[in-house]
Amino acid sequence: MRSKKIFFLLVILGLIAPFLFPAFKLQMSIMWILVVLALTWDVQGGQMGYNTFGNIVFFGLGMYLCAATQIGLFFPLGEWTAAGGEKTFVHNSEQYFQGLFLGLIVAAIVPVFVAVFIGYGILGLRGHYFAICTLGLGIAAGEFAGGIEIIGAGQGMTSPPWPKGIGNTELRGEFFYYICFVLMICSFLFLRWAYSTRFGLVLNAIRDNEDKAEAMGINTMKFKISGWMVSAFFVGIAGGLMGNMIGYIEPVETAFPGRTFGVFMVLMAILGGKGTLIGPIIGAIAFHLFKEGFWTFFLGWQYVALGALIVIVVVFFPEGIMGYLREKFPERFGEVVDEKNRKSQVELS
């Protein structure tokens, strides 16, 4: 059970990472969030063949709901976000953690209901219509949130600060790091289990040929919506956590960042290899490293570098890292290649 050993090794590494690299806690937390985003995108994009740009809606919903719950439970939300607000409200530690706990639960549950609600209409679209429709949803959500007064409208909303008296910023960094890490592990394990059941098979069947799947009697809409519900659950929690870590929620840039995270989700999964379980994880980690590297070394040209990377990945390596490995080492993936037979088919005799 080599893979189990590797898995435990990595988990241990992840657990001690904040002490190995204390200055990078926020970076690593964000990296785990990106992994969750990539994994959940893959449920639609890789396993089901429905390229979505709309998962970011759940991200922003989770973010706003979590923050609103954290604040709204103890203080009047309208006054917290009021622009000229003269009052300052401070959470004590009990309120903070209660609020966070409940906030994350709300951030997990409500997006699931939203997925069910809009799923029937949106998931009926196919191919690039689905992609563009979800893109429209993502951007519309951000613009819309920018107009709602009670959550701060265009001025954004600050999430509750870490309560005074409980350790310093290091503790806060560790706290959020571990929650993000646990979220990532949970989503990974859940998806690993889910793919091994009929659910995974149905998703792949939908990807391969949806009409045939329906003709065979599978209620594809039920499974499509279930998949979206799973994504909504994890992405919502991720959003809630991100909002707390960043500290300031801006509707289009932080909550519904369609142009950045929304597209990155897709890229990370493709970079790592969409349709595989580990692909999105590798893709997310690699992407994050690349991006931070570009921002350090190519300042002023970082987007040029990123754009070039995107073009190269998409054009030359659409199968991603996992796909590349699969080609090179098919035995590792359980495929048996009959070399003699394969070659004989292409040799001109």
Place this chain on the structure above:
Amino acid sequence: MKIISKLNVLILSTIISLSITLPGFAKVVGDKIILGAAVSLTGKYSTNGEHTKNGYNMAVKRINEMGGVKVGGKSYKFDIIYYDDESDSSRAAQLAERLIKQDGVEFMLGPYSSGLTKAIAPVTEENQIPMVEANGASRSLFTKGYKYLFAVLSAANQYLEVAIDLAVEKNGGKPVNIAMAFEQDAFSQDVRLGILDAAKRTGSKITIDDKLPKELNDMAATLAKVKATKPDVLVVSGHSKGALTAIRQISEMKVDVPMLAMTHCDASKLAKQHGSKSQYALCAAQWHKSLTYKDKFFGDGMQFDKEFTAMYGYAPPYQAAESAAALVVFKDAFERANSFDRTKVRDALAKTDMQTFYGNIKFAETGQNTAKPMVLFQVICDGDNCENKVVAPTKWASTELVHPIPKWSDR
């Protein structure tokens, strides 16, 4: 074993690349005081991010040339680490964290725009890093009890309040009708609050209250409404794009208002781009070169203007001036604290009371600068050659306000 070795490679390269990105700065390296700044080099605020950076750099150069900062008997030079926040608030927050945690910076300079300052402030406050910011004017920055935030500029709500008072004064003391359009961001919405306060104070009525999107292209709808309802004052605030779009469409649609009050006129190079069309627009400014403030680094405003233009090829908008002032404040604080201890520097900053070429600086407990009033200037043109002339406060007015604005048909 191939998978294991591949994973080893992955882990090793991760560690290596992470360590490469760890330059290991600290607050003072050798004879350099390291300041950190995240500014908008790209994205929608790139214009003003550049003005900010140029302001910072010019001040650093001047202060270093003139002997630097004297702490503990030794002379130190300023140095700034810049990152690009891409006009994105979550990026700004991450970069602030990076500057503090990874680069070890202990003193920060502010970004451009209230929104980005609002994103960074929680980070610097939690880490107890003194930040002197020069471009975040939103009042909400000063209501959160921040102790490590110091703003050299006047707060956003003060920007155009004076304009309303002027309008009422010219109306014989009677309340006026106000039409306004504001962008959906922290700064502009705060300016709006100032107008609302002024309206309440003077008993004036708000007839149109429009919000403009960040990707503003077309405000024809608002202007058509203005034409239909004929207010006494039109207030528009939407950063550079807002100012340029407003003047373009006001001149195209021949909208006649007795008073047009705007922000970001000089940052958008309004007078240069629109020429005589921008005439009579009343603009809020944090600073103007004709004001008589002085300091020993830049002389007075005219001199700063001359030297900045020589160095960067364009006249400095107030964003550049206030950014330069931030460095002057830091130098003064370091010298008074005579130490690099963050708490001591923070306390020294809180006690600042000085005059810079940009204006008087004295921080209230909330971090706001309460010693510097806003300035209003009007664009006055001779053909297509336009100049900004200060009209308020009267102490520095170089010309009388032209009111009401002549109709388009008479121009």
Place this chain on the structure above:
Amino acid sequence: MDLLIFQNPILIVQASLDGILLGILFALIAYGMALQWGVMNIINIAQGELVILGGYIAYFLYISGVHPAFGIIVSPVIMYFLGVGMYKAVIYRVVDRDMFISILATFGISILAQQLMNSVFGSDVVVAQSNFGTTFLFNYMVTLPNAKIFSACISLIFAVILVGYMRYSKLGRAIRATAQNARAAKILGVDTDKVYAATFGINAAICGVAGALIAITFTLHPYVGLPYTVRSFMIVIVAGLGNLPGVALSGMGLGVFEEFSDYLFGTEFRIASVFLLLVLILVFRRFKLSRKREYLK
């Protein structure tokens, strides 16, 4: 909801006229998008950036003393070659692949182009002055900037020229043949690679014209391209491919919708309402088709 527009009915005229003029310009950009989509099966996310680039060309004409309206001739010529260059560098690899790949690849190109433009052209928001004046109707209550009227007319003229070119010229027929069936066209001797390059170049030229018109009507900044991309999407999707009059009508419809939503819902929701409209139209279409047990292809 702000009902001012109904209290002053003259505003309805203003909004409609503004919308139609604007919409024709959008329809031009959408035509370019539809051309690429139909012929090469590519969705070009960098369309907006091409438009802005075209606008900058006109702006540079303006600051060198030439009237920016000449940009409608200079810009498409330069942009055509740029488009062909882009095709030969990157796009040709993406043509035969899944459309989603083209979305991502052109997205990469768009963010690359944005930052390049920022570095090369500077980050100022700029405008070009056309000094065309204004037309007044209805006793000065309805104002139409002549720049907008000029834009609409030029867009129409350009569209007519393009349609004529497509129908009657050799290259035009080759393009249409390739769109119908690329393999058959190849067999019959059409150099499909050249056709693709020319199509992409024509699209870039269309963006160039549109950009020049936008320079004199609105503002230019390296980062304002995306809304134009999205609008042209919307128009193509609503009109359906290959439906040229549909593109023009959808364009005008979108323009009018935007103007009216400005008045009714507030300008801050303008972009949101455009996207929501897109979502609603697609979902509505899907339900209509699902009754026949079909789906949007």
